[in-house]
Amino acid sequence: MAVTATLAAKGHGRGSDLVGAGLSIGSVLILWEVMAAADLTAGVPAPTAVLAAWWNLLFDGGYWQSWYLSAFRVAAGFFAALVLGVLLGLAMVVSRTLYGITFPIFEVLRPIPPLAWVPAAIIFWPTTELSIAFITFLGAFYTIVINTLDGGRAIDQRYVQAALSMGASRMNVFRRIVLPGTLPSVTTGAAVGMGITWEVVVAAEMISGGGSSMGGSGGGTGGGLGFLIWNSYTGGSYEQIIVGMLSIGIAGYLSSGLLRRFGQWATPWIGRR
Amino acid sequence: MEMVASGAIGREDSRLAMIRRRLALSLRSPAPYLALLGFALFLGFWHLAVEVWQLPRFRAMPSLGAVVGDWISRDPIYGLSLFTPEYYAHIWASLRRVLLAFALATALGVPLGMAFGWSPAFRRYVFPLFEILRPIPALAWVPLAIVMFHGTESSVRFITFLPAFFATALNTMLGVSSIDESYLRAARCLGASRWQTFRHVVVPGAMPFIFTGLQISIGVAWFSLVAGEMLAGEFGLGYVIYTGYTLVTYPTIVIGMVTLGLVGYVSSAIIRLVGRRLMQWHARNLGIEG
Amino acid sequence: MNTPCLSRPRGAIRIQDVVKVYDPHGAAVTAVDHCTLDIAPGEICMIVGPSGCGKTSLLNAIAGFHDITSGAIYLDDRLLCGPGRPQSEPGADRVVVFQNGALFPWKTVLDNITFGPLVQGRSTLREAREKARALMADAGLADVESSYPAQLSSGVRRRVEIVRALMNDPSVLLLDEPYRALDSLTKSMMHESLLQTYYRNKVTIFFITHDLEEAIFLGDKVVVMTSRPCRPKKIVTVDIPHPRDHNVLTSRRFRELMDETMSAVHEEAQAAFAAGEREG
Numbered sequence: 101m102a103v104t105a106t107l108a109a110k111g112h113g114r115g116s117d118l119v120g121a122g123l124s125i126g127s128v129l130i131l132w133e134v135m136a137a138a139d140l141t142a143g144v145p146a147p148t149a150v151l152a153a154w155w156n157l158l159f160d161g162g163y164w165q166s167w168y169l170s171a172f173r174v175a176a177g178f179f180a181a182l183v184l185g186v187l188l189g190l191a192m193v194v195s196r197t198l199y200g201i202t203f204p205i206f207e208v209l210r211p212i213p214p215l216a217w218v219p220a221a222i223i224f225w226p227t228t229e230l231s232i233a234f235i236t237f238l239g240a241f242y243t244i245v246i247n248t249l250d251g252g253r254a255i256d257q258r259y260v261q262a263a264l265s266m267g268a269s270r271m272n273v274f275r276r277i278v279l280p281g282t283l284p285s286v287t288t289g290a291a292v293g294m295g296i297t298w299e300v301v302v303a304a305e306m307i308s309g310g311g312s313s314m315g316g317s318g319g320g321t322g323g324g325l326g327f328l329i330w331n332s333y334t335g336g337s338y339e340q341i342i343v344g345m346l347s348i349g350i351a352g353y354l355s356s357g358l359l360r361r362f363g364q365w366a367t368p369w370i371g372r373r
Numbered sequence: 374m375e376m377v378a379s380g381a382i383g384r385e386d387s388r389l390a391m392i393r394r395r396l397a398l399s400l401r402s403p404a405p406y407l408a409l410l411g412f413a414l415f416l417g418f419w420h421l422a423v424e425v426w427q428l429p430r431f432r433a434m435p436s437l438g439a440v441v442g443d444w445i446s447r448d449p450i451y452g453l454s455l456f457t458p459e460y461y462a463h464i465w466a467s468l469r470r471v472l473l474a475f476a477l478a479t480a481l482g483v484p485l486g487m488a489f490g491w492s493p494a495f496r497r498y499v500f501p502l503f504e505i506l507r508p509i510p511a512l513a514w515v516p517l518a519i520v521m522f523h524g525t526e527s528s529v530r531f532i533t534f535l536p537a538f539f540a541t542a543l544n545t546m547l548g549v550s551s552i553d554e555s556y557l558r559a560a561r562c563l564g565a566s567r568w569q570t571f572r573h574v575v576v577p578g579a580m581p582f583i584f585t586g587l588q589i590s591i592g593v594a595w596f597s598l599v600a601g602e603m604l605a606g607e608f609g610l611g612y613v614i615y616t617g618y619t620l621v622t623y624p625t626i627v628i629g630m631v632t633l634g635l636v637g638y639v640s641s642a643i644i645r646l647v648g649r650r651l652m653q654w655h656a657r658n659l660g661i662e663g
Numbered sequence: 664m665n666t667p668c669l670s671r672p673r674g675a676i677r678i679q680d681v682v683k684v685y686d687p688h689g690a691a692v693t694a695v696d697h698c699t700l701d702i703a704p705g706e707i708c709m710i711v712g713p714s715g716c717g718k719t720s721l722l723n724a725i726a727g728f729h730d731i732t733s734g735a736i737y738l739d740d741r742l743l744c745g746p747g748r749p750q751s752e753p754g755a756d757r758v759v760v761f762q763n764g765a766l767f768p769w770k771t772v773l774d775n776i777t778f779g780p781l782v783q784g785r786s787t788l789r790e791a792r793e794k795a796r797a798l799m800a801d802a803g804l805a806d807v808e809s810s811y812p813a814q815l816s817s818g819v820r821r822r823v824e825i826v827r828a829l830m831n832d833p834s835v836l837l838l839d840e841p842y843r844a845l846d847s848l849t850k851s852m853m854h855e856s857l858l859q860t861y862y863r864n865k866v867t868i869f870f871i872t873h874d875l876e877e878a879i880f881l882g883d884k885v886v887v888m889t890s891r892p893c894r895p896k897k898i899v900t901v902d903i904p905h906p907r908d909h910n911v912l913t914s915r916r917f918r919e920l921m922d923e924t925m926s927a928v929h930e931e932a933q934a935a936f937a938a939g940e941r942e943g
Contacts, residue, residue: 121501128502142521200407205415211641212634215600216611219618219626223433299510303600306512307615326513333516341516349509356508558728559765563779563831564755573778577769654769654811 145339153339154346166344169323170305171351173229174297177236181293185241186286189248193278199249206245214238214296215303222308232304239300240293247289248282255281284370287363294359298352302326325351435623440631443624451622453613453629463629464636466608471594471640474533478590482541483583489542490549491575503542511536511597515604525605532601536593544586548579581655584648588641595637610636673739674834674867676702676725681734683720694720696892698734702884704834707861707868709882711875711928713935717893718871722837725869727753739834755779758828759837763844764820766812772799772823773808779831791830798826801863802856818849822856829864838870842877851909854880862906875928879903879920880911887927890935897927 129147136146145153157163192199214235221231259277268276305326325348332340364370399405416437422428423436443449447456454460489496489503511532518528556578560570602611610633617626683695694717702708712718723729725736725743727750735745743751758779766775776799777791786794799805802822812820821841828836842850854877861868872878878885879901887897903916911917 117497117501120497124498124501125505142523144517144521197403197407200404201411201414203411204408205411208634210634211595211638212630213596213599213637215596215603216614216630216633218603219614220434220630222618223623223626224430226430295508299512299596302510303512303597303604306515307600307603329513329516333519338517338520341520345509345513345517348513349505352510353508553765555761555763555765556767558726558753558759559761559767560778560782561753562726562755562757562759563827564783565778566782569782573770573782574767577767580769652769654813 143338145342150339150342150346153337154343157340157343163328166323166325166328167347167351170298170301170325170348171355173232173236173301173305173324174294174351174355176233177238177301178240178290178294178297180233180237181240181244181297182290184237185244185289185293186248189245189286190252190278190282192245192249193252193282194274203249206242210242214300215307218304218307228308232301232308235304236297236301239296240290243293243296244286244289247285247292251282251285251289252278254285280367284363284367287359287366291356291359291363294356295352298348298355302329302348306330433623435627440624440627444628444631451617451625453625460632463608463610463613464632466612467598467602467610467633468636468640470530470533470602470609471591471598474530474537474594474598475587475591478534478537478541478594479587482538482586482590483545486542486545486547486583486586487549487575487579489546490579491571496546503539507539507543511593512600512604515601519605525607529598529601529605529609533594533598536597537590540589540593541583541586544582544589545579548582548586549575551582552578580652581648584644584652587644587648591641591644592637595633595640599633673704674702675704675737675739676700676708676835676867676869677735677737677740678702678721678725679735679737679745681721681724681736682732683717683724683729684732685720693892695724695731696894698894700886700895702867702869704739705865705867707870707881707883709878709885710869710871710888711873711878711885711924712888712893713890713932714873716888716890716931716935718888719839721893722759722839722869722871725751725835726757726759726837727751755783755831756833757835757837758831758833759839760821760824760828760841762839762841764812764817764824764841766820766824766827768812771809771811772804772815775812775823776808776827776830779827783831795826795830798829799823802826802860816849817845818853821845821853825857825860829860829866833866835867835869838868840871840873842874843872850877851912855908857881858905858907875921875924876912879917879924880907885920885924887924887931890931890938896931897924899924 132141133146133148135141136144136149188202192202217235217238218231221234222228225231225234255278259281260273263273263277302325305324306329325344329341329344329348332338332344420437422431423434424438443451444454446454449457452459453463489500514532514535515528518531519525522528522531552575556574557570560574565573598609599611599614602609603615606612606615610629613629614626614633617623617629678698678700681695681698682693685692685694698721700708710718710721720729724731725738727743730749731744732749736743736751737745738757742748766772767778770778773792773795776795777788780786780791780794781788796805796808799808802825804819804822804826807815807819807823812823815823824841825836842853845853858881868881870878870881875885879899882901885899885901886895887899888894889896899920901920903911903914903920
């Protein structure tokens, strides 16, 4: 997941690239269609069937409700992670003592995949909604903290010395050197974290809403695109599974892209390749 | 004068002395004591919040004593401990899935990434397919994988494999395109053929990125394995965590989580070590340049 | 000495009316403009010009990294590139030493040096190592053979890179501001060591620099280039006899040559500065 950010920073998208993309994607779609017609795709529906199902869903309020619910959860978890993660990261940059106390625990907890927290979260939080938000939060939190911390520690000491020699106070140094110096890696961490939150939200929705006994509340409040996928699976509507997958792909791609744009806007001094 | 290489002094014998010196240094620094303090605070709060103060939401959580007690008990109340063979069976089940997925992801991802990085034509036509599939979260594949592979086991393996594969291929590609043009030119100047350039320049030059990719790869493999096992598994640590919830044997949830963290950490540490061994030149570069 | 001595001098470069136009996004940029230059076998030819003036395009054309738009380049009467053959094939007869150095960081010094002969299949591992050790001993590099490049100082790295090039018995060495990043003391050490190497292995040296002092100290011929597009503006023959050492720097003839050339270089530097041609 951490790769997503690095690669997307590389610019492409010239005319010939688009032609190449169109050719390759087009030919795979045609092949898929033919194979589906010949019943060679192990039950995976044909692209045209998927498109038809998607078209129908576009007029279905429930589909857009799923978008809204997933996006809302992602946003809630993500912004909580952003605020708390940046705060903790900065505090660890500024205070060596806090770093010494917190970082080892952090390193011990980090290898536990966020989704392993699902049952514990469900037990702890009073509502399913809160537990999904918590898992989503966890997904982005680690990445954001680590990026903030690394960014803050990588600030060239000469900038700090230069500022001090020009008579800056400690507060000045923090506001004018540490904060902007950390910003580029915070935005990178945020973009990567955003990718992870979508990943996590889908799973959390499937496990808690879609899974047999968890969450309990089922259809109504369960909702979300992950639930849509799971529901389509149990309901035997395979076209809708793929519609759901593509929708999440689009949602994740758009939100990461948006965030990256915002990051570029916020750090105009970073060279573009 | 300047031709004395800084790293050419005897290595093996000085290594032990270096470790000892480092140990002494770190004991004098506050770091280990702060770390201990941190763990004490964390575990202390867990214990107090659940068992002594019985804070509102914490009351339902498994307590530190229950978890540790069960984990090291020869006769665990909730059925899973260091002394029960099931514990190791679950670890092995998860580990086997991850290793299988990781091996396959490496075997396919590295060559694919090399091809992306090395051949612009291949990249132009195949990379878009790759890019279109990549934003779809691995876990969203679960139902489709069950449909395609007619079974939960292969679908769990598939979703473990998929993100690992993407991470490996992408990082390998980045590694190849990160190689400084002048290395490629130098190789051609010195008479290397295309294949020789590939073998002597592209492969070693991309190696640091490949190993970063492998680290991410094993991380994401564990990440989605857990979810896969929760949704569709019949064995493994994700399954342990999930059934810990459904069967209301809450301490096993925590045992499962901690074990998962441990196994995950060890597996990525091993990859880091192998990488360091294979790329001594790289480790030394980093060591010398800061 | 240790290398098979080149009895018959080779490495004559003839650059004939070469034009190089870059056309990346429809806006044509002329980098090299009708450039004609003759370099004698075994001559040290110094190309001087402001950064980014197009000197490197010329070097890339000789080396075979880029094509040329028109004109021709010959090496010992063999057409490298020209009509019907826009780009020459890179080869070990014209080895480049790069601006930032291109020793492979993942190979030890010895493996770097033996790379050329081994990939060309010209010699066995043992022969290659023998020759490498001999050349390294000559260059005072005997004790670094098992180090990785990153463990060496930048001065040593440059010397290793030149040895790596000489291993191939090239007829021409193409040096693209190899000492640019070095401090002036190290730089003057490098100059003397390059000359020593040159006296042992007479090759043609095509040396790009923006440092006039370096050019006159090393060169048999100093070619001052105009700023983008690049073409010879002034050619100065340096008549200071070889072998040279650092005492040359304080000699009267050296000062005279500096005076004679300085204004030409300065004019171009100003033109480049005014045109906003920055390092690229």
